[in-house]
Amino acid sequence: xxxESSQTFRTQGVIGEEDQPPHTQPDPGAExxxxxxxxxxxxxxxxxxxQGKTKKPPTIVTMGRAIRRLVSLYESLDDxxxxxxxxxxxxxxxxxxxxxxxxxxxxxxQESESRFAAFKILIQVLPSVGKAIEDPATDMDMYLTxxxxxxxxxxxxxxxxxxxxxALWLNLAYAPNPPLNTKCRSNRGMQNxxxxxxxxxxxxxxxxxxxxxxxxAGTINISEEYFLRCFxxxxxxxxxxxxxxxxxxxxxxxxxxxxFISPSSSDSFSDEDENGAARKQQRITNSQKKATKCNxxxxxxxxxxxxxRSIAYAAVxxxxxxxxxxxxxxxxNLFNFRALYALIVDFFESPCGxxxxxxxxxxxxxxxxxxxxxxxxxxxxxRKSRNKLLAQRAAREESVxx
Numbered sequence: 001x002x003x004e005s006s007q008t009f010r011t012q013g014v015i016g017e018e019d020q021p022p023h024t025q026p027d028p029g030a031e032x033x034x035x036x037x038x039x040x041x042x043x044x045x046x047x048x049x050x051q052g053k054t055k056k057p058p059t060i061v062t063m064g065r066a067i068r069r070l071v072s073l074y075e076s077l078d079d080x081x082x083x084x085x086x087x088x089x090x091x092x093x094x095x096x097x098x099x100x101x102x103x104x105x106x107x108x109x110q111e112s113e114s115r116f117a118a119f120k121i122l123i124q125v126l127p128s129v130g131k132a133i134e135d136p137a138t139d140m141d142m143y144l145t146x147x148x149x150x151x152x153x154x155x156x157x158x159x160x161x162x163x164x165x166x167a168l169w170l171n172l173a174y175a176p177n178p179p180l181n182t183k184c185r186s187n188r189g190m191q192n193x194x195x196x197x198x199x200x201x202x203x204x205x206x207x208x209x210x211x212x213x214x215x216x217a218g219t220i221n222i223s224e225e226y227f228l229r230c231f232x233x234x235x236x237x238x239x240x241x242x243x244x245x246x247x248x249x250x251x252x253x254x255x256x257x258x259x260f261i262s263p264s265s266s267d268s269f270s271d272e273d274e275n276g277a278a279r280k281q282q283r284i285t286n287s288q289k290k291a292t293k294c295n296x297x298x299x300x301x302x303x304x305x306x307x308x309r310s311i312a313y314a315a316v317x318x319x320x321x322x323x324x325x326x327x328x329x330x331x332x333n334l335f336n337f338r339a340l341y342a343l344i345v346d347f348f349e350s351p352c353g354x355x356x357x358x359x360x361x362x363x364x365x366x367x368x369x370x371x372x373x374x375x376x377x378x379x380x381x382x383r384k385s386r387n388k389l390l391a392q393r394a395a396r397e398e399s400v401x402x
Contacts (some may be wrong), residue, residue, distance in 0.1 A: 057128075059146075059150075060143060060146040060147055060150070061146050061147075061149050061150040061153070062150060063126055063128065063129075063147065063150060064146065064147035064148065064149060064150025064151045064153075064154070065150045065151065065153065065154035066125050066126060066151075066154075066300050067122065067125075067126075067147065067148075067150070067151035067154075068151045068152065068154055068155040068158075068313065069154060069155075069158070069259070069260070069296075069300065069310060069313050070121065070125050070300060070302075070307060070309055070310055070313075071118050071121050071122045071125060071309065072115075072118040072122075072309070073155070073309075073312065073313050073316060073338075073341050074330065074338050074341060075115055075118055076148065077122075077144045077147055077148055077151075078144065079115060080115055080118055080119040080122060081119070081133070081144075082115075083112060083115035083116045083118070083119050084116060084119045086112065086116075087112075087116045087119075110346070110350070111342075114342065114345060114346070114349070117349060118309075121309065125300070125301065129147070155328075156328070158259050158317055159317055159320070159321065159328060161258065161259075161263070162255055162258065162259070162317045162318065162321050163182070163183075163184075163185060163321045164182040164183070165254075165255075165258055165263065165266065166180075166251075166255075166318070166321050166322065167179070167180035167181060167182040168182060169251065169254060169266075170194055170195070174194050176192075176193075176194055180192075180194075180195075185321060185323060185324045185325060185326070186324055186326075187324065188321075188322055188323060188324045189322070189323045189324035189325075190215060190216050191216060191324070192324075195322045195323075196212070196215075196216070197229060197235060198228065198229050198230035198235060198251070198322050199228055199229070199230065199319065199322050199323065200215065200222070200228070200229050201222050201225035201226075201227055201228055201229070202227050202228070202229055202232060202236070202237030202238070202239055202242070203225055203227070203239045204220065204222070204225075206229070221334075222335075223333070223334035223335050223336070224336075224339075226339070226340045226343050227239075227242045227246065228319060230249060230251055230252065230318055230319060230322060231246055231247050231248075231249050231252055231315060231318075232245045232246065232248070232249050233245050233248055233249055233250065235249070243359060246347075247311060247315065247344070247347075247363060247367075248363075248366070250269055251318060252311075252314060252315060252318055253269055253367075253370055253371075254266040254269055255314045255315075255317060255318045256306075256310070256311065256314040256367075256371060257269070257371060259296065259313075259314055259317070260295070260296050260297040260300075260302070260310065260314075260371065261295045261296065261297060261371065262295055262296075265295075269370075297371070297372070304368065304372040305364075305368050305372070306364060306367035306368045306370075306371050306372070307364075308344070308345055308347075308348030308349055308360075308364070309345055311344060311348070311367060312340075312341045312344035312345050313341070315340065315341075315344055316337050316340055316341050319337065319340065320332075320337055323335075347360060348360045348363075348364065
């Protein structure tokens, strides 16, 4: 995926660092001031959301930082509110002609349902948004603008950080010469043997020189192939069973952990096995436990559960940062990252049957175990011991003579 012939579609909202076109030449003084403001905003986010019960409520901008990560990577807030209005309007409409809908109409219907699902997640994640909507005194234009700013700022921060981390991970794993640049993506993409392999769909054999050259030249079109090697353990998948190993790669789990836990948490994962990423066996210190309480996932109220849209978010940021795109785009060299995001969301939220639903639920459980091992284990063990204690006490109560 080289930088030639790229197509750009911009996300609505405030432009962030990773949204800047590559020809922009920032003033050094302005750049330092911008970094200071970004640091102050991050410190404010942590301070506001980790203080005690007497803390002030988070700012609207701070609340907005959850939206791209948990609700929707691409939809504007206006579109989500419109989806809620449309759903309320059409809620009682009969849908007897569903089978007669064209493929295009069905696709639009699914997109509408996905936007409404995002709206429901928005209200669940940020209940204050629902209250603001119902309050006639709310200046909705100002309110939505600030939420959108927080949303896009968080995305920009994550894109920048994963851009740097991926270079460090791949340099350590493969020792390329020259090494990948942590500050830009210019030497990545399909022209780079390492990132090219990771971006190659499992349908194609990257080791075949003819295939590799065809992909690089554009004679082999992979723009609509979303089962990329970077999502599979060892970069190997089965084209006849694309679900096997899908979304279990160590690189994807490290990316997710970096975003939702902490940068250092990515080091908790060792080499992959056939089941996907593997967590290292290590003792957890008191300082690490304390830090875990303040991680992004806890701040966002994820309660030890990985969600479908957060996985899709991490997957897009991983794939995007393997390319040589100069700045944030929805479509790059005909590859549609928005469609990739939608595919992964639908993989979890719209399974085609009971068996598919069980597989997606099992994958979510696997993810939660990987990312929140201590949360899940502590909850399960506590419940098991509590039930055992209650059962034994009840038995003894019955055996005591009156």
